């Protein structure tokens with residue numbers, strides 16, 4: 232597929248040490264030759280220090296050429312490394328456009344890489360996730376996507392479906408063909424096996440979303456037990472207002488901290504109790520919703536005031552203000568309870584470790600591959616729906632109907648890697664990329 236030649240700044244706009252300008256497409260090499268006013272036959276992957284002609288002045292730049300298909304986009308690519316600076320970079324880009332290129336749209340380089348078969352759709356999404364990664368675990372998950380872990384996994388499953396479909400369809404071509412019981416039992420077993428594998432991926436996907444989005448923790452308890460103080464102590468901030476006036480926290484306050492490469496997102500809720508105050512009542516119903524959406528609940532109490540908030544969610548009972556009961560408080564070794572002082576910071580680090588152990592260590596295998604992208608999860612869920620339907624109706628219908636379900640499953644699965652994705656989906660994914668990527 233031949234495209235127009237595109238150009239964009241690959242480094243952030245502004246005054247930088249170096250600006251990298253990327254050109255991709257059939258005219259990349261001739262544009263570079265015109266830029267240096269020399270018919271140089273660029274050797275691929277070799278840096279050339281050259282004077283570039285910018286009409287009214289010149290600059291020295293490093294130029295590297297990647298010959299198709301051995302480039303990121305799969306096309307001829309030239310990268311110009313010039314001095315940084317908004318005006319200079321813009322002048323070079325304008326000059327390249329006047330020599331026959333056009334400005335790239337956001338994500339167009341990656342989209343071309345996909346269209347030229349250099350990367351799959353999920354690998355492209357891995358690039359975005361890698362750029363946006365803020366923690367070690369997020370970077371690891373996106374690196375695995377980029378390395379093709381999901382693509383390999385999905386392609387293997389699609390091959391299983393292709394093989395079953397090929398066998399079924401070949402026989403359906405002969406209307407007089409009778410499927411033997413052994414044959415159909417064999418098909419059913421393969422479909423069930425595939426369903427089991429995809430089910431396991433979906434069941435684990437909640438863990439992948441925790442890696443990507445962080446662990447959501449609701450801090451609950453009666454007014455004045457120290458919920459805001461605990462949020463501040465855990466995040467080492469003054470985000471929540473601390474007073475001895477009950478009902479100060481009327482809305483959900485959010486703050487986060489990092490621990491062992493994972494983001495923990497805390498939600499300080501309004502004290503849950505019977506209130507007649509209109510604003511406080513809204514805060515209390517939001518607190519209940521926050522509990523529902525959380526991965527872990529910290530049930531906070533103070534001496535002589537147990538937490539009355541009940542939850543079926545994983546939780547830790549945190550007894551606060553132990554500085555007031557010095558000598559009486561017992562530091563429990565339970566994984567579900569701990570005594571702390573949000574005021575003095577006593578045992579707050581132990582609480583962080585306990586939270587990590589309960590949500591990550593006992594739950595998430597840091598070496599395992601998890602789905603972290605909701606689009607991939609949705610594609611696999613719809614694949615599963617077709618497989619489940621095929622299994623359900625298997626013994627009560629004809630093979631052509633089963634085959635139709637399997638084809639739909641095959642198509643939904645292919646959307647993960649992009650082999651069956653339509654243009655609208657592809658455009659939507661690449662529009663999330665930044666310019667020059």
Ligand code: GDP
Pocket residue numbers: 452453454455456457458459460461472473474475476477478479480502551552553554555571572573574575
């Ligand atoms: P919230 O209403 O549950 O959010 O409670 P706050 O965090 O606003 O705290 C209520 C009062 O308890 C404030 O006066 C805090 O200074 C005090 N407090 C919070 N944690 C502790 C603690 O660990 N020890 C002591 N002595 N006081 C605390």
